Amino acid sequence: MEQQHNKSEEPVELSFTCPKCGDDRLYLKQIDITEVKGVFSDGEISLGDEYAEEDLGFICVGCEYELQDEDEPVVGGQHLAEWLQVNCPQTDHSSAEEDQETSET
Numbered sequence: 001m002e003q004q005h006n007k008s009e010e011p012v013e014l015s016f017t018c019p020k021c022g023d024d025r026l027y028l029k030q031i032d033i034t035e036v037k038g039v040f041s042d043g044e045i046s047l048g049d050e051y052a053e054e055d056l057g058f059i060c061v062g063c064e065y066e067l068q069d070e071d072e073p074v075v076g077g078q079h080l081a082e083w084l085q086v087n088c089p090q091t092d093h094s095s096a097e098e099d100q101e102t103s104e105t
């Protein structure tokens with residue numbers, strides 16, 4: 001039985017390294033929009049079901065640097081993935097040769 005490594009378009013985990021401070025932790029900046037249905041005199045508010053989420057971008061946990069791509073904020077997973085591959089050193093899984101020989105007797 002032979003095991004083959006299937007390398008066809010398999011997603012790899014990308015690493016984030018902040019270009020400013022070197023931190024490797026990333027925040028997703030997000031805004032939640034919920035409809036306010038009623039406000040009461042005691043300060044209580046009732047919220048409606050209407051709910052929207054808007055991605056605002058990604059910031060570094062360490063220095064709050066906001067990821068930017070040509071002065072545009074990086075928004076969304078696809079954009080982030082592209083940004084990471086360009087701006088952060090990635091451990092190249094494909095070129096890392098593993099010289100492991102399994103000799104069976």
Ligand SMILES: [Zn+2]
Nearest residue numbers: 018021060063
């Ligand atoms: Zn940073």
